[in-house]
Amino acid sequence: MTTPAPSPSRSSSSSPAGQQSLTWFALPALIFVVIFGVVPLVGIVALSFTTWDGIGSVSANGLSNWKDVITDPGMPKALWVTFLVMALSWLVQTPMSLLIGVFLAGHQRYRALLAVIYFVPLLLSSAAIAITWKALLDPNFGLGTGLGIGLLNQDWLGKGPLALSIVIFIVAWQFVPFHSLIYQGGVRQIPASLYEAAQLDGAGRIRQFFSITLPQLKFTIITSSTLMVVGSLTFFDLIFVLTAGGPGDATRVLALDMYIRGFRGNLMGPASVIAVILVLVGLSLALLLRRLGGTNNNESMLEGA
């Protein structure tokens, strides 16, 4: 039985001529990456070894920014919050998106209508979502007062763990539709013959899900997880508008810490240090997830179609 994923024949057997033209196709993208990705990256690495208040002259100060940032008592907290947002977002979003994706790939009634409703949050900007939720969560003029349900009048954004949970909830609300879309695509790639065979062997729906759907979605799960994990490293807009990192520093993730240091405190050097750390952590996480999925998952995913 051939699975849709590992069939390395087509893309790896391209001729040298084909490869040459592919290189030319990559050039525009490469130029963009260099100008907007690599050059600024080199810039912040350089800035991280300097003192700059954003106005005056830039002066080198060696490793002192790095020492300051690494020994800053707020730093472990920011790292921990970033990790929590990443891990909890993944834990909350993956099962939900998987189930919704599988459901959407099926043929139930009203599926198309429900799909449209699920995707609404995906159409809104993060800032708009944050402003809306902030208004709904207002402890005095919010959802609880509007609906007359006292239970909903909590200090949602004013207590550390509660505020963090709210952030994770809203992030999930926003991004579950997107990941469901990815899973829906993945599920539709699974050949129907697999399910027919399983049915003949007497497997029930649940057994089919765990023995066929889930293993077949391995690469989809890795793709979706990479997006979630790396994306959650740089959550900024939503948290900035919703809590501004508060209460205290309960939701101050690294990306927000970087902004606050750089643009509020006029400390561009330490902000650049955090930016470099973010880049390094993000790249290593992406590489790690890639390794988990085997070396050539990219090619094999393309082969499914």
Next chain:
Amino acid sequence: MAGEPAPSPEVNVDRRTLFARSAEAARPGAAGAAVPGLSRRRVLGLMAGIPLAGLSLAACGSAGPGSSSASTGATYWSLTGQPQEGIRQATVERFNAANPDSTIATTVFQNDAYKTKIKTALGAGEAPTIIYGWGGGGLRTYVQADQVEDLTDWFAQDPQLKDRLFASSFAAATVDQKIYAVPCEAVAPIVLFYNKALFAKVGVQPPKTWDEVLALVPAFNSQGIAPFSLGGQSRWTNMMWLEFLFDRIGGPELFESIYAGNKDAWNAPASLQALSEVQKLVKANGFIKGFSSITADSNADQALLYSDKAAMMLHGAWTYAQMKDSAPDFVAKDLGFVNFPTVTGGKGDPSNTVGNPGQYLSISAKASDTEKDVAKKFLSTTLLDTTEQKAWIDSGNIPVVNGSDSLIGDSPDAAWLQFVYQTSSQASTFVQSWDQALSPASAEVLLDNIAKLFQLSISPEQFATSMNAVLGQ
């Protein structure tokens, strides 16, 4: 079955997001490095634009310094936003009409854009002759870079010039005993607002001492009314409480020693007492439930006061006009206002107040002598003349001029205007808002720690320790 081209978009999305992420992370520092002023401001605008939407006027950073008038006149940069912009412009036009051969060219910027633009221009030696500012920590950085003119002698030559302005407004214009700016425009003290209807309902009087404040808390709580409204998420709202308590308990010298960066200044007994007094109020449920979720930008804290949910609110004088806009009946009938209560045994003068003692105009040290002369002429003649004072009064503000109360007349807001005038002009010390007085870096640490203090997640001693670490930065 497997006919839909799902996987290919998947991979594309992956790549694009990775790329976008690294570019995002790289943006602030590197963009600024290439073209400092422009890119930084653009990025700042993009990132901060939405939450700061209160400053609604579009940015219009049109031209640089008015080069045409470089030889015969001066340049003056200030801010957009009515009514201030109109009042400023009218004043300059009157000066130009009176002095046709030495005129002033104005350029206006949106508030946040200006803050970046002026720093860049100063660094590049392209600053205007007249520099608009807020005094305090910002002015100090200009002074340290030798960018602004020392005006001490100029004021000494013409004592009348200094005497006619509020004495309290000069503290934020003074760096190391020298005056570097002329106070101008309007004064905005922090005031204790209260809801008269709720006070009548509970049968109590507005507090005159801190003990009365603490006694009022259970009185209101037992009636299901929050004693104090507070937009705690904005952090500087909490700071106003500390500004007053530090002053009332330790006197103005307490914050002066912090401002001067004296070692362990935050550990002074009066400082620790003020910090624990405010925690006492938090623990007694003095602030409305959920105050840490409320922001001042949405004016929800004001709404709590005028919708009878909270009895009192400590806030800036600028909220008067905003409340008048949202709840005119309440402001006309039920809004009361007093200065902050005294603390028994405290060293601070009960007349002291805190807030924004004024706006400030400095003269660029890099300007030519002709330009400086024109600027000085403007500052000493037309600025804050009777016509401009009247315009400020009509807009509901008190200009920083002694005797400007005589212009209040029969304004519908006369009671309020008189109160602001009395509070500001009679204050023996007018403490500038801490976040403006301190350097940007330590102001950020301060606001952070204040939020934690109000959360009760750090003790006064821990607060003092973290703040001592950034003293003098």
